[in-house]
Amino acid sequence: MGKEKLIPIIALGIILISSVSSVYVYANQVNSDHIDINGTEYTISQIFFICKQKTIESNSELFTGVSLDDLMIKTGISNPEKHEYMIIASDNYQKTVKWENMKNGIITAEGRSIFSDLPKAFRVKNIVKIEVI
């Protein structure tokens, strides 16, 4: 098949793949006011009530929120330093971090993770789950 016939077919395939993916993403969107931490659900206000807050600097900006390491300890995670933590957003965006990173991280009132020692790619918005691995 010549290039001139192949180019529109590839473009059509791309439109199809991206459209099907859009439908899939929309259908699998999770909307929740709660954050599931190791199997137990908490609201943001509950998290802010039980944990201590701190301010961190990330990319020359200051952010205040609940300390992620304190959150893990207060929610009863045993031996927290021996685990890794998968932070999952409502749109399935997820990032796995180490305990060392959790010690430098917060969760803001908007339900977003910020780490002072990690790039902005680790800022997970609309967190719905923190899985302990």
Added chain:
Amino acid sequence: MEKMKIFAGIILFGSLWGFSECIIGSSLHDLNLPAGAIMTGLFALTFMFMSRMIYRQPGMQLGMGLVAGTLRLFNPFGGCFICSAIAIMAEGIIFEIIWYKMSLDLYELRKPINSISMGITSAYIIYVSGYIITQILTPMLSSAGFYLENLIVFIPQILSSGLLAAILGGITIPSILAIKKINLTIKDSYYYPATISISILCWLIVIANTILIINS
């Protein structure tokens, strides 16, 4: 075409691309607009395709990606700037791969259906590949490390977000080809002063913008 002229073209188009990523891209990101897709489908594709059309020199877009990515590192604001710099550099490489088999006179794009299709294909593949590459490289360069499962579950979202880039690419390429019909020429005596001045201006604005943000 002489090597110095191409080199000046790489610096010019790379600087314009980097400038638009830093100033316009960052503004779009701050406005919560899909900055990545808009920047790839509109700006990155415009600069890469225009340079390919004017200079007919394969390999040039790779150099432009390096220049633009480096300039992005000078503006550490608006989204993940390391991710953006990596993505921009990757976009230059991917453009080269996609357009490797295309003739330099762009003969295949004489029919509108082909120019639209090539715009869709280029913008989508460049955007999606750039996105995936940054999702791998950025965690790898951080202390957290890369986890394949984090990427796999997010693939549908990446494929979906590329739709906007594809649509914009489908508009961009035919629009630039339409401009090709306007005969624009520049005298050799003006070429180097113009390219160097515009490039320096782009870098100065980006650096001044960074200094202003830091001091505000």
